[in-house]
Amino acid sequence: MIDREDLARSAFLSCIGICHSYQGKDVLSNLDLTIREGEFVTLVGPSGCGKSTLLRLIIGQERAGSGEIILSGEPIGPPDPKRGVVFQNYSLFPHLTVLENVILSKKLGLSRWAWRNLRREAEEEGRDMLQMVKMIDHAKKYPHQLSGGQRQRVAIAQTLLQKPTILCMDEPFSALDPKTRESLQLFLKEIWKDFKMTILFVTHDLEEALILGTRLVSLGANQSSSANGSKVLIDRDISDPCIQATLDAERRNKLRGIPEEIRRIATDPSMDDGV
Helix, strand or coil: CCCHHHHHHHCCEEEEEEEEEECCEEEEEEEEEEECCCCEEEEECCCCCCHHHHHHHHHCCCCCCEEEEEECCEECCCCCCCEEEEECCCCCCCCCCHHHHHCHHHHCCCCHHHHHHHHHHHHHHHHHHHHHCCCHHHCCCCHHHCCHHHHHHHHHHHHHCCCCCEEEEECCCCCCCHHHHHHHHHHHHHHHHHHCCEEEEECCCHHHHHHHCCEEEEEEECCCCCCCCEEEEEEEECCCHHHHHHHHHHHHCCCCCCCHHHHHHHHCHHHCCCC
16 A cells, blocks of 8 residues: 655655546546656556646646645646656747747746846857757757757757756657657757756657666556556666666567567557547
C-alpha cells in the first residue's frame, strides 16, 4: 500500500491517485507516478492510453478529475515557466526572427519603456542559448527559412531560456525524418546532461524511449481492474550503462531484445481508444 504523503514528500514530481475522463469515458484511473529530480523519464503506451493527457495535467493545461500533482512540495497550478513544454508543433511566430522568438517570453507583460531597458540583456541571453543549441548562425532568419529540425531546436531554446525545473515534451520529434530525428535525440541527451534537468518525454516510439530515457514508464489499462482508464503498468530503470550499451546494438537490430511484456503493452493496437 502506497503512503501517499511520504510519496509526495520524497519525490520531485508526484502524481497521486490521478483520475481523469472525457465525456464520461475514463482515460486515467487512480494513476500514481513519481519522478526524481534529474531523471529523464520516457512515457510510452498505445495511442489513446492517456500519455498526452497526463502531460497536459502536469503542465496545468487541464485539471485532473481527482487526485493530486505535486512539484517540489507544492500542488501545481495554472501553466507557468517552471514547467517548460515542447510540443510536436513548433511554437514559433512566423513574423519574428529566430532570436525574437527565443526572447519573446522575456518581453511579454513588460511596458515598452521597461522592455527598452531590458532588451539588450535579453538578446545576450537569447544569443547564448542559440549558441548552446547550435542555432546562433540562424538568429536573424525567420521560421519559414528553417528546416523542421532547426525549428524544433529553436523551440527548445525558447523553453530553456525560461529556466524550467522540469521539461515536458510531447512527441517533439515524431514529424521529422529519421536522420533529423536521430540527430535531435543525441542533441537532447546533451542538453539534459549539460543542464542537469528533469525531463518527461512522451513518445509512441519504443526505440526512442529506450535510447533517450534513464527510466521507462508504460501506461495502459489494467485488465484485472474494473476501472477502464490507464495506470502505470511498467516502470523500469534503464540507466544502467550495460543496458545503454546493449541499446546501441539493439538500435541496429530493431530492438530484438526488448522484453516481450514491454513491447506488448507499449504497442498493443487493441488498447487504442482514440483519446
